[in-house]
Amino acid sequence: MKITVRVWRQANPSAEGKMVAYDLDHVSEHMSFLEMLDVLNERLTLEGEEPIAFDSDCREGICGMCGLVINGLAHGPERTTTCQLHMRSFKDGDVIDIEPWRSSSFPVVKDLVVDRGAFDRIIAAGGYISAPTGSAPEANNLPVPKADADHAFEAATCIGCGACVAACPNGSAMLFTAAKITHLGLLPQGQPERTSRVIGMVEQHDAEGFGNCTNIGECTAACPKGIPLDTISRLNRDLLGALAKGKA
C-alpha cells in the first residue's frame, strides 16, 4: 500500500524542529511500524539524507525502549508498544503523523528520540527495596495473599516506556510513579520503606516538572501493559497518609 508519513525532524535538542513528509510506495501490511521506518531510513541513507532517529531495542514489546506518538496517540491506535504495531492497522493512502513523546520533562535528543532520564531519577528517589545480601531467605517464610500478589505483579509489568506522560493532557508521570508505589506497597518486602518511598518519589516527580494528575485516564488507556488507574489512587492514599502522620 501507499502511505505518507509526516515525521518530526529535529537535528539536536536546541534546534527548531518541524514535520517533514515522506511518501512510501510499497508498504506491506505485514510490516511492523518500526520496519516501515527502517525501510524509509534505508532509502534516506541511499539518497544521502540523514536517517530518522528513533528508539527501539527488543522489538518484542517488553523492554519499553520504543515509543512514538502516532496520529496524536501514544504508541498509535492499538493498545500495544510501537514495535508491536503493524501496518495492517493503517490503510492505503493514509497520512500518518509521527512525533516524539512530548513533555518538558522528556527533552528531545534528536528527531523522535527523547531523554527519559527523569524516570530513572524518580525510581532512584524510592522505587526500590533495601534487601540485605547473603543467602536467599526461605521463600515460604513471607506469605503474600494471592490477590495482593496478582495486583502487585500487574503494577510491576510497567516497562517505563513513558506513554503515560505522552498521552496525559497534563504531561503527568503519575501512572509510572504509582505503578512502582503499588507494586512495592502491596508486598511485605516493600513495607519498611513505604512512607519514605512515596514521599521521595512524589517529590522527585514534581521536581522533574511533570504535570499533575486530573484523573482523566488517558494514561491507562495508552499504557501498553494496561497499568490500572487505581494505582494512582493508592499513591494518593499513601502520600496523604504519610502527611497525616506527619512523616513529611
Add this chain to the structure above:
Amino acid sequence: MTKQRVGARRSTVALKALMAVSGLLMVGYLLLHMYGNLKVFSGQVKFDEYSHHLRTLGEPILPYEGALWIIRVVLLAAIIAHVYSAVVLTIRDRKATRVGSGPRYKSKQNKRGFQRTYASFTLRWGGVIIFLFIIFHLLNLTTNDIAPGGASPSPYVRVMNTFSEWYMVLAYTLALLAVGFHLRHGVWAAGMTLGANTSVKARRNLNVLAYAVAGIITLGFLVPPFAIFFGWVG
C-alpha cells in the same frame, strides 16, 4: 542532574487533595441549597420562613445571621482554596506540556485522545463559567441588584419574578449543565485523589456516585425554575 525538590506537603498530590476537599465541601453545600430551593413548592409563607430561619439559626448561642456568616466564610475559603489549587496546577500542567511553539502535538488527528470524556475536557473552562455564574447569581437573588421581573424584599417573590423570564430560565439551565459536567468529573476525581479508587468495584462505585451527584444536583436545581416558568408553582 540534581533538581530542587519541593516538600511533599506542597506537592501536586497535596494540592489536589486541597482541591478535592474544598470541592466536596461545596457539593455538600449545594445539596443543602437544593433542599431549600425545593421549599418553593410549599408556598410563599413556608419559603420565606425558611429563608428567615437561616438568619436566626443557632440563636441565641450565635448572633443574628451568625450561622449564615459561618457558612459564608467557610464557602469563601473553599472557593479560594479550589481556585488557587486549580490555577497553580493548571499553570504547572501547561509548562509540562507546552514545548516549543504551537500545540503540543502537531497532528490534527485524535485531538480528544483515546477516551477523554466531555466532562473532563471542559473541567477548567467550565469552572470559570461556574465562577462567573455564582457572581451573577448572588447579584440576582441574594443582593437583588439584578432583578428581572421586579425586585422584592421577599425571597419567594424574587425567585418567582426571576423565573418568569425565559432568558433567566435559559441562563440558569446553561449554568447548571456546566455544574453537572463539572461534578461528573469532579466528584470522581475527588474520590480518586483522596484514595478511594482501589479496586475495579470501587472505581465503578465512584463513577456511579459521580453520575448520581451530578444528576441529582442538576435536576434538583432545575425543577423550581421550570416549574415556576410553566406556572406550576403558587
